[in-house]
Amino acid sequence: MSYVSGSPIDAYCMACKRDSNHVVLEAVGLQIRSVRCERCGAEDAYRAPRAKTKAALLEFAAQKKRTSSAPKPASRSRKASARTPRTIFAELTDGMDFDTALPYSAKNALNEGDLIRHPIFGIGIVTARTDFQKAKVVFETSERVMVCNRQ
Numbered sequence: 001m002s003y004v005s006g007s008p009i010d011a012y013c014m015a016c017k018r019d020s021n022h023v024v025l026e027a028v029g030l031q032i033r034s035v036r037c038e039r040c041g042a043e044d045a046y047r048a049p050r051a052k053t054k055a056a057l058l059e060f061a062a063q064k065k066r067t068s069s070a071p072k073p074a075s076r077s078r079k080a081s082a083r084t085p086r087t088i089f090a091e092l093t094d095g096m097d098f099d100t101a102l103p104y105s106a107k108n109a110l111n112e113g114d115l116i117r118h119p120i121f122g123i124g125i126v127t128a129r130t131d132f133q134k135a136k137v138v139f140e141t142s143e144r145v146m147v148c149n150r151q
């Protein structure tokens with residue numbers, strides 16, 4: 001739809017400082033160049049009604065809030081039920097004396113329940129031997145398969 005001079009249009013009036021009925025003075029196609037306020041008679045550039053703009057902004061904000069808050073409950077519940085290496089490590093090493101941890105070496109045997117000290121990963125506890133030369137170790141921030149019994 002295009003506007004022609006004399007068409008009525010809702011617009012924001014800078015003089016009235018409110019939305020009011022206006023008349024299009026000059027329009028080029030879809031673009032309204034100037035309008036006249038029917039309330040106070042002021043002629044000015046066309047400004048979209050604030051009510052509509054505000055409603056659109058509120059709707060946009062509401063949508064944004066909905067979409068950004070939607071995944072949160074899911075991630076919260078996932079986090080609450082998830083067993084992270086940190087929680088597993090804390091459970092497994094509860095009451096253990098980290099001073100007894102043996103320095104990790106690929107040459108050593110690793111047996112379930114052994115406490116080891118790795119130069120990079122820190123204190124770890126062996127949770128399972130997966131084969132003769134591999135063992136699962138839970139460190140404070142990660143779970144890893146470590147080699148052992150290498151000659």
Ligand SMILES: [Zn+2]
Nearest residue numbers: 013016037040
């Ligand atoms: Zn006005």
